[in-house]
Amino acid sequence: MMLALVVVANPNSSSMSHAMAAEAQQTLQQLGYQLVIHDLYAERFDPIQRSNESQNNSSHDQLVERYCSEIARAxxxxxxxxxxxxxxxxxxxGWVDRVLRLDTAYRYEENADFSAVPLxxxxxxxxxxxxTSNTPAKREMAVFGDPLEQIWRNCIFDLCGVKNFIRRMxxxxxxxxxxxxxxWLAEIKDLIKSVA
Ligand SMILES: Cc1cc2nc3c(=O)[nH]c(=O)nc-3n(C[C@H](O)[C@H](O)[C@H](O)COP(=O)(O)O)c2cc1C
Structure with a gap:
């Protein structure tokens, strides 16, 4: 059975973010996916990287360990x-910092130091x-350069080996x-159906 990991980060449970996540959940269920859903605020996820996680490849926080094993399988x-x-x-x-960690989301070639390009x-x-946002798309691009695209596509998913990346704002x-x-919800449904 295929596994889908859904992560929601919005403190307002009646937000559009939550409505979109609920739509995705329903669509994936209909498609027969096994689902793991994490509402980070509801779960009180601790975003702080502790100093005892200095190698950033293990954690005393069982929630972090669980998230790591799930994202590796998703x-x-x-x-x-x-x-x-x-x-x-x-x-x-903080979820990115602690869960997309060394040896879970990326690694280095043997004998390479951490300045190498990660795998x-x-x-x-x-x-x-x-x-979701309040800035019109044109202004987000022209004035700010759409930083979320850079962060998620390049800095995170491309680096972690997920080349097929789709983002909508x-x-x-x-x-x-x-x-x-x-x-918007209908578009999300169609998009998920087309990739799932
Ligand atoms: C701390 C904070 C910072 C925000 N910064 C931005 C921003 O930089 N650009 C923007 O378009 N909206 C910004 N907003 C507005 C949110 O993006 C907006 O409330 C949200 O997208 C509404 O959708 P939701 O129903 O999913 O919460 C900010 C809101 C908060 C609370």
């Missing part, structure tokens, strides 16, 4: 979060990131109509 990875200052919320940044280890056939959420929001 066939699909789906992440939902709002655009906060052109970045993921801190709780999700990606994730076996997922596709990673999907769904963002929906918005402006503020002032959006029920019809617009329904169309």
């Amino acid at each position: 066939d699909l990875i789906l992440i939902f979060h709002p655009n906060w200052w052109g970045q993921p919320p801190a709780i999700l940044k 990606g280890l994730l076996k997922a056939k596709c990673a999907l990131v769904f963002n 929906y918005g402006p959420v503020s002032g959006s109509t029920p019809e617009e929001r329904a169309a």
Whole structure:
């Protein structure tokens, strides 16, 4: 059975991020996927990298160990979060720091030091990131350079070996109509069906 890992990072459970994650969950269930869903705020995930994790390849935090074994096995990875200052919320940044770790998400060639180009280890056939934001897409690109695209596509998933990467940023959420929001959810459903 194929495994899909869904991670949601939005403190507001009635947010658009959560509605999108629920749509994805339903779609993946219909497609017969085994699902693992993590609502990082609800689970009170601790985003802080402890000094005793200095090699960053093991943790005393059992939740981190669980997340690591799941992401290593996942066939699909789906992440939902709002655009906060052109970045993921801190709780999700901490998830990246602690879970996409050395020997789980990437490694180095034997005898190479950490300045070498890392080798990606994730076996997922596709990673999907769904963002919400209030900045119109044109301004996000022209003024800020769409930093979330750079972070997720290049710095994270490409490095970890997931070359098939899809990202959508929906918005402006503020002032959006029920019809617009329904169309975003429908697009997410179709997108997931097309990759799953
Ligand atoms: C701390 C914080 C920082 C934010 N920074 C941005 C930003 O840089 N760009 C932007 O478009 N929206 C920003 N927002 C607005 C959120 O992106 C917006 O509330 C969210 O996308 C709404 O969707 P949701 O229903 O999924 O929460 C910020 C909101 C908060 C709370």
